[in-house]
Amino acid sequence: MSDAPAPAPGPDADDEAATPEPTTVERALTRGVERVAGVADDLVHHRGPNGARAFVNAFFGDRLDVAGSALSHTMGVRRRGRSVPLTREGFETAYPEATGDVVVLVHGLLVTETFWEQGRFGQRLREDLGLTPVTVRYNTGLRISHNGHDLDRILARLVEHWPVPVTRLVLVGHSMGGLVLHSALAQADVEGPGSAWVGLVSDTVTLGSPHVGAPLERLANTTARAAGTLRHVRPLARFLSSRSVGIQDLRHGNILDAEWDGADPADRVGRRVDVPLHPGIRHLAVVGLLGKKIDSRIAQLLGDGIVTAASARGAGRRAPRGRQFPAEDVVVLPGVSHLGLVRDESVYAAIRDRLGARVDP
Template identity: 75%
Template sequence: MTEEPDAPTAVEETLMRGVRRVAGVADSLVHHPVPNSARAFVNAFIGDRLDTSGSALSHGMGVRVRGRVVDLTDDGVAQAYPDASGEVVVLVHGLLLTETAWDAGRFGERLKEELGFTPVAVRYNTGLRISRNGHELQRLLTALVAHWPVPVTRLVLVGHSMGGLVIHSALAQAEVEAAGGSDWVSRVSDTVTLGAPHLGASLERGVNQAARVAGALRQVRPLARALGIRSVGIQDLRHGNILEQEWHGLDPTDHRGRRVDVPLHPGIRHLAVVGLLGKKIDGRVARLFGDGMVTAASARGSGRRGPEGRRFAQEDVVVLPGVSHIALVHDPTVYAAVRDRLAARVDP
């Protein structure tokens, strides 16, 4: 069941009007960083409202090549990927970003050059529920595999930040929505999450608490309203929600949450890449700040109160000191860790 967001406030309406002036030309400048970055920012904070209102500013879930949506048909996919291989890596960006986030480090291109993967970049509305984006991603992957020009022999899913949660949401929902499992799931050999808040993001918890406190004080209620302009997608990051059962029926400002123990999908290798601002994973900086956005414990699913099934095995965690949250998509040490993992194939 999909919840309906509240009607836009005056502040939100003003923000939307301003961004339309910048982002309204995005369809003609499909790969220009300015309009696309503006749209990504707005989608992150009020994307749920944009979707409900049918706004053209809302990013639909889709595969993109040079900024344009790929038609997931036999002809559309063949034209977009004329040299497609049977090994495919799907890249899913995080909050506030689009698929262009992967360009700086040539993430997909290097995996193609060095390991033979065909990179597929996805864009989506990060303001929507993670469970909804997971549902849409599993539908996208079903169509992608069905229409891929050659048989898909290996599928790898890489997600940065929120994108990592969307990937695991898609895997969790695929088994339920397609009786016996979706065909694409059987092709997945690996998932890789880069700084994904598997146990939630402390920054969102802090903002939520600040908004609750400010709302109780008449003098600073305008601040509470400003802090309240956060999409349901951002609110999902508070606890790392990936299923509807984890949020449906709860107060959106609830600081406790309701976590469902969703095990990491069996039969697939799962790698968690953890960035650190400090030098040691057990140091004070790592415990408090992690990569600047997500704590080390959350990125590897090892919190004391976290679901046991989401805990990554020690050998499936790569810790990279000195790598910030945003740098996870382009830092060369991150790419090297992912490349080495994918190059070390495990026979079934």
């Protein structure tokens, strides 16, 4: 179960922010998936169970967390399919050739850390730039702000117990993972001793992250509201309404508790807090386009097939001014889909070129 603290309760927090108890169907689904996927740690690295766990976490992860299910992924560092204890001994055993420069890779919705194996970005950054790759796994059905809090905690432990002094941290996130890493930066207590990691971050890289929200989630929200008024399709409305709070956070790109705590779950506008991109850090937004022409309005609207080009760069009328990426910190890559962002050669080249460039002190 996640150890992220619950947000401060408001007047109606118990009614508006609490996660509903699992239904009979959801409990049955949980039992069924547990039988198929297994719960032993030594089975997690197999692709079949891994995919099943990732899918169930995405849609029911908040309920699984409340129920204390073994299928609920507690955020943690993982290597070669196994959990890495956040201790000096744990890191020394898992990373015997650790360097002082570390790149932390944060996956997105519906997948786990093994998704990064497709493009071998972590391994290639080790070979090309000497960055030691560290991957995390987390419950994507939980609030993005809760996962951001947990990432803050994990990075603090990593810096404290890494086998050699950490001299540079790079944070790379795909899709939801990009929101999680920016949430961690936004929530870190820069005055506290546990957040010394923030001062070591030289760069963040987000790959197709919906900084201004995801159209598919907004469509799901609208469909659920409309279907709820029609008797014959109310089961569809109930199904759509049962999607996890993690998925619902993607509607507006929420990264802070204040953006959802006490808000109407069906709100179509959102309550955005203008938290600037963390100062003193270089931030790169990689934008994929299904189309081949960068200046095509249709290509910009379709984006990478999941996230619009405007949202991936933090632009548009919905965007808080402080979260918009300057033009020089945006790379637009035609012909790259949302899933292709973790394996396309042009994406890796953009990451390598940015991280290999001189970092001003």
